[in-house]
Amino acid sequence: MNPTNFKHLFSSYDSNENLFDEIFDKDKNVRDVYKKLFDLYNGYPIEEFINLNNKSKTNSFDQGITFQVYNDAKPQEKIFPFDLFPRIIDHDEWQTIEIGALQRCKALNAFIGDIYHDQKIIKAGIVPMELISSSANYLRQMGGLDPVGGIYNHISGTDLIKHSDGKYYVLEDNIRCPSGVSYVMYNRNALKRSLFGSFNHYNIEPVADYSENLLQIMESVKPNGVDTPTCVILTPGVFNSAYYEHSFLAKTSGIELVEGRDLVVEKDFVYMKTIYGLKKVDVIYRRIDDTYLDPLAFKEDSAIGVPGLFSAYKKGNVTLVNAPGTGVADDKAIYTYMPEIIKFYLGEEPILNNVHTYHCSRPKELKYVLENIHNLVVKPVDEAGGYGISIGNRLTKAEIEAVKKVILDNPRKYIAQPILSLSVHATYIDDCQSFEQRHIDLRTFTLLGQDKEFVLKGGLTRVALKKGNLIVNSSQGGGSKDTWVLKK
Structure with a gap:
């Protein structure tokens, strides 16, 4: 089957043989796992599919499935694009992803606990102390603190790509406030509304159980002496780019969504203001950066934090999910040490491999980067959302020189x-009213609690909607797909 001969929705499909196509093999035949789905979609008249696609967009807008973009002349609220053709991952392939993601999260949790306590990995000469102490996300105030169950990164997001060799590689770890899981659940519901019949042909793992497991994880790390914990989600407010997610998770988990002004600390205990008076809060899933959490402990001018919150946390009277200071471990410089971190703490070989990475603080690697920028992607270690990335083969000579100067500074x-x-x-691309190749990645979501762990069987497949673009982030014009993990 040659996709260039198809009519209707695949009439414009041009298969680049140099790229790993998840649907078509090298002979341009539809892969077995996609055959039923492909036949179903290719049978839709263009006009009918356009109508379904437009309805999906309208539903997204009506339900507030939006995000804020801050790099324009002024902040704009935009619909998060959703593609109606799902990605399929078979059971065996998913098992490797799930076990590998869980392995990384456990190793990172052990690493965080170690650097805020005995620093064994530093003393062993594996990770240099200078790298830790120079991280913008290293909080000296966390030194010696023991969160409930020894869990620091309760919620982790692992970004994976599939390379041209057909293997998965970890692009980065996200354990400060990884976002996007609400879109996983929304995408599933949106696809069911638009093309419910497509689900009749596959046995797919559910994703709606994430919120239930999130609540169980939060309850598992309740402070000592608490029987029935009160859990809340702390948001910066309605103008935050991920506010839809904050409100969605609160609603589906059955817990309150609060802002800093809704909480008060008295005698090192945290309380929520209600119409019936103050109610003690035991576990806070915070979606606020560390330095904004408490103006008494960090940034004095924070208007979205809770005065005294960190003091209550230090006393063990409230649990913060994720723990402050976890961001030191998703510093992209630390990522370069992940194989050694996994071996050191778990005594295991990495299940998922890193992308080969050069850290510019190392003189030999800096020299290589400066001489080969045209073949490299340069990334800041502490940015998110695709900001600050330079893709060498798309830069002019003048732009390359500018990047070199920024690195050397x-x-x-x-x-x-x-x-x-x-x-x-x-x-599906609106402009050509047919399907085209677009680059994708996968963000998995892992939960760690006290004697409980969970990996969401689905993750967020992100799509670079601009042709040839490698940056999939929504802030850079990306969208997403429903991700189907097949049951055995």
């Missing part, structure tokens, strides 16, 4: 990776 701040061929997936 602060080598600690930058890493570089080879320009990888992210796998591609059929994605």
Whole structure:
């Protein structure tokens, strides 16, 4: 089957043989796992599919499935694009992803606990102390503190790509406030509303159980002496780019969504203001950055934090999810040590491999990066959302020189990776009214609690909607797909 011969929705599909296509093999035949789905979609008249696609967009807007973009002339609220053609991951392939993601999260949790206590990995000469102490997310105030159950990164997001060799590689770890899980659940519901019949042909793992497991994880790390904990989600407010997610998770978990002004600390206990008076709060899933949590402990001018919150946390009277200071472990410079971190704490070989990474603080690697920027992706170690990334083969000579200067001004701040061929997936493009290849990645979500762990069987497949673009973040014009993990 040659996709260039198809009519209707795949009439414009051009398969690039140099890229790993998740739907078509090298002979341009539809892969077995997609055959039923492909036949179903290719049978839709263009007009009918356009109508379904437009309805999906309208539903997204009506339900507030939006995000804020801050890099324009002024902040704008935009619909988060959703593609109606799902990504499929078979059971065996998913098992490797799930076990590998859980392995990384456990190793990172052990690493965080160690650097705020005995610092064994530093004393062993594996990770340099200078790298830790120079991280913007290292909180000296966390030294010696023991969160309930020894859990620091209760919620983790692991970003994966599939390379042209067909193997998965970890692009980065996100354990400060990883976002996007609400879109996983929304995408599933949206696809069911639009094309419910497609689910009749596959046996798919559910994703709606995330909120239930999130609440169980939060309750598992309740402070000592608390029988029935009160849990809340702390949001910066309605103008935050992920506010939809904050409100969605609160609603589906059955807990209150609060802002800093809704909480008060008295005698090192946290209380929520209600119409019936103050109610003690035991576990806070905070979606506020560390330095804004408490103006008495961190940024004095924070208007979204809770005065005295960190003191209550230090006394063990409230649990913060994730723990303050976890961001030191998703510093992209620390990522370069992940194979050693996994071996050191777990005594295991990494199940999921890193993308080969150069850290510019190392003189030899800095020299290589400066000489080969045209073949590399340069990233700041502490940014998110795709900001600050430079893709070498798309830069002019003048732009390359500018990037070199930025790196040399602060080598600690930058890493570089080879320009990888992210796998591609059929994605509906409005302008051509048909499907085209677009690059994708996958963000998995892992929960760690006291004697409980959970990996969401689905994750968020993000799509770079601009042709040839490798940056999938929504802030850079990306969208998403429903991700189907098949049951055995």
